[in-house]
Amino acid sequence: MILRNAWLQRLLGGGAAERLGIRMASLLEYASLRAHKDPDVLQHIRRSRWKRKTLVTFNEAYMVNSLAASVAGMPGDLAEVGVYEGSTARLLCEQKGDAALHLFDTFEGLPAGVLKSEQVMYRPHQYSCSLESVQEFLSDFADVHFYKGYFPDSAASLPAGRRFSFVHFDVDLYQSTLDCLKFFYPQMLPSGIMLSHDYSILEGVRQAFTEFLTDKPENLIELPTTQCMLVKR
Numbered sequence: 001m002i003l004r005n006a007w008l009q010r011l012l013g014g015g016a017a018e019r020l021g022i023r024m025a026s027l028l029e030y031a032s033l034r035a036h037k038d039p040d041v042l043q044h045i046r047r048s049r050w051k052r053k054t055l056v057t058f059n060e061a062y063m064v065n066s067l068a069a070s071v072a073g074m075p076g077d078l079a080e081v082g083v084y085e086g087s088t089a090r091l092l093c094e095q096k097g098d099a100a101l102h103l104f105d106t107f108e109g110l111p112a113g114v115l116k117s118e119q120v121m122y123r124p125h126q127y128s129c130s131l132e133s134v135q136e137f138l139s140d141f142a143d144v145h146f147y148k149g150y151f152p153d154s155a156a157s158l159p160a161g162r163r164f165s166f167v168h169f170d171v172d173l174y175q176s177t178l179d180c181l182k183f184f185y186p187q188m189l190p191s192g193i194m195l196s197h198d199y200s201i202l203e204g205v206r207q208a209f210t211e212f213l214t215d216k217p218e219n220l221i222e223l224p225t226t227q228c229m230l231v232k233r
């Protein structure tokens with residue numbers, strides 16, 4: 001429960017200490033995974049983190065990669081809200097095959113308007129990275145679409161009638177998480193996966209899932225990382 005501690009989160013949130021913590025955890029996780037996982041998969045995850053800042057640990061990246069791979073062959077698009085420098089987006093690019101991938105971010109960091117109580121921990125524009133930098137990082141991949149601006153407003157330009165097999169939320173905030181759930185849930189294919197980062201450590205993310213699921217038939221699956229997922233019925 002130590003990582004849920006508000007004081008610790010305030011101290012570590014967003015700075016060099018947070019990055020160092022993620023790096024140290026990832027080194028240990030990578031060392032452990034090397035003992036039993038396919039080296040090619042590990043190498044491919046390492047490439048997605050090469051020279052990019054990321055907020056996900058190695059095990060979390062592994063989950064993103066495996067779950068995105070698990071929907072291969074399903075019809076439907078993939079999406080991510082919360083792209084930052086594009087590390088997890090690159091994993092989706094590698095796993096998506098011929099499917100379209102839709103990437104949503106302000107590309108100017110966390111939106112100031114919805115920080116509210118989370119303000120103690122985050123600064124407006126924290127985790128900012130330019131759209132051009134992410135486009136360059138993902139330039140080898142086809143059918144990748146970028147939506148710059150505040151989500152869900154930015155989704156107005158998403159072509160109508162899209163259905164999704166896999167969506168990844170990594171938005172840190174209560175309102176952003178709730179908006180992701182409200183927007184994508186009705187558009188998920190049966191058996192489609194909604195994966196979120198930070199469920200077990202960020203109160204706002206947890207609250208958004210709890211509220212949203214009150215009148216839904218799906219049960220939340222908590223993963224051993226900070227992540228959680230839903231499988232659409």
Ligand SMILES: C[S@@+](CC[C@H](N)C(=O)[O-])C[C@H]1O[C@@H](n2cnc3c(N)ncnc32)[C@H](O)[C@@H]1O
Binds near residue numbers: 086
């Ligand atoms: C923790 S970072 C994402 C980390 C990333 N997935 C990785 O690979 O490390 C959170 C991102 O969410 C974005 N964000 C949060 N709420 C948003 C919203 N309502 N609309 C657009 N972007 C949002 C921020 O701009 C930031 O880039």
